[in-house]
Amino acid sequence: MNLLALAGGVGGAKLAHGLAQILPPENLTVIVNTGDDFEHLGLRISPDLDTVCYTLAGLANPDTGWGRADETWNAMANLKRLGAPDWFNLGDRDLATHLERTRRLNAGQTLSQVTRDFCAAWGVKHTVLPMSDDPVRTMVDTDEGELPFQEYFVHRHCEPRVKSFRFEGLSTASPAAGVREAVESADAIIICPSNPWVSIDPILAVLHLSSFISRLSVIAVSPIIAGKTVKGPAAKMFAELGIEPSALAVADHYENLLTGIVVDSLDSELAKQIRIPTLVTNTIMQTVEDRARLAHETLQFIGSLP
Ligand code: FO1
Numbered sequence: 001m002n003l004l005a006l007a008g009g010v011g012g013a014k015l016a017h018g019l020a021q022i023l024p025p026e027n028l029t030v031i032v033n034t035g036d037d038f039e040h041l042g043l044r045i046s047p048d049l050d051t052v053c054y055t056l057a058g059l060a061n062p063d064t065g066w067g068r069a070d071e072t073w074n075a076m077a078n079l080k081r082l083g084a085p086d087w088f089n090l091g092d093r094d095l096a097t098h099l100e101r102t103r104r105l106n107a108g109q110t111l112s113q114v115t116r117d118f119c120a121a122w123g124v125k126h127t128v129l130p131m132s133d134d135p136v137r138t139m140v141d142t143d144e145g146e147l148p149f150q151e152y153f154v155h156r157h158c159e160p161r162v163k164s165f166r167f168e169g170l171s172t173a174s175p176a177a178g179v180r181e182a183v184e185s186a187d188a189i190i191i192c193p194s195n196p197w198v199s200i201d202p203i204l205a206v207l208h209l210s211s212f213i214s215r216l217s218v219i220a221v222s223p224i225i226a227g228k229t230v231k232g233p234a235a236k237m238f239a240e241l242g243i244e245p246s247a248l249a250v251a252d253h254y255e256n257l258l259t260g261i262v263v264d265s266l267d268s269e270l271a272k273q274i275r276i277p278t279l280v281t282n283t284i285m286q287t288v289e290d291r292a293r294l295a296h297e298t299l300q301f302i303g304s305l306p
Contacts, residue, residue, distance in 0.1 A: 008199025018291030
């Protein structure tokens with residue numbers, strides 16, 4: 001079975017890693033959100049791509065989920081001393097990624113080429129593709145005005161109330177090299193437990209999946225568990241947009257796209273209200289084994305669907 005995983009952020013990276021433990025490289029492609037990308041300190045930063053690649057490579061910081069394990073912060077401390085903006089934490093090892101990506105992009109390489117080369121260097125065997133090689137930037141409209149995503153997320157700690165989202169550059173953005181082929185050869189798509197509003201919606205907006213879904217199974221793993229998220233602001237966003245955060249709200253969010261959904265055991269009662277096939281299991285991924293177990297159960301669930 002050829003599987004496509006859509007991911008962004010830490011939860012998405014964990015399930016992508018679970019899938020990569022089970023599926024051979026030729027059967028799994030991970031398409032990653034680039035709406036979080038931004039330019040900072042003159043560098044081209046792709047947080048979700050790096051989170052997925054570092055996680056698949058076993059290089060991710062186990063405490064934060066983003067950035068590198070065994071990180072040091074000498075450059076950041078010295079930047080701060082010089083008066084540089086210090087709200088976005090770039091570790092020394094991580095900085096090498098941004099420096100080299102910036103150099104390559106400035107030299108005319110595409111983000112997908114850079115990602116392919118970095119994955120090879122880090123020993124990532126599965127294919128990881130940015131959703132687009134063109135810039136798409138998530139803008140968050142809040143009660144304090146519109147903010148670029150990282151300003152909202154990291155600088156403002158997701159404090160402003162969200163009103164809506166806009167994906168700048170979407171109208172001229174195409175899927176990255178290899179994305180269309182990956183969708184065409186896929187038998188199923190797993191929407192990882194990433195933020196529906198700011199991690200998955202930008203990917204869906206670029207991919208235009210509607211023409212493919214008649215022949216594809218699309219399964220989402222809910223990032224909302226008992227009304228909360230393990231990490232990140234998805235539940236807060238649902239609430240601020242006037243929707244009670246729940247696995248049911250996630251199912252509704254993806255509307256006609258889904259063939260099935262995976263929800264946490266804590267939501268077993270709520271699952272009875274979901275009108276599509278639903279797998280109820282433990283979706284919290286605390287260990288590397290949890291990731292593989294959830295991936296395995298999700299694949300079995302897909303196999304059981306008509
Ligand atoms: N998230 C934070 O909350 N604070 C940070 O200082 C921070 C730095 C950072 C550096 C590199 C990187 O790849 C990711 C980083 N993140 C940080 C995470 C990132 O901004 C968000 O998790 C994603 O954009 C949301 O999916």
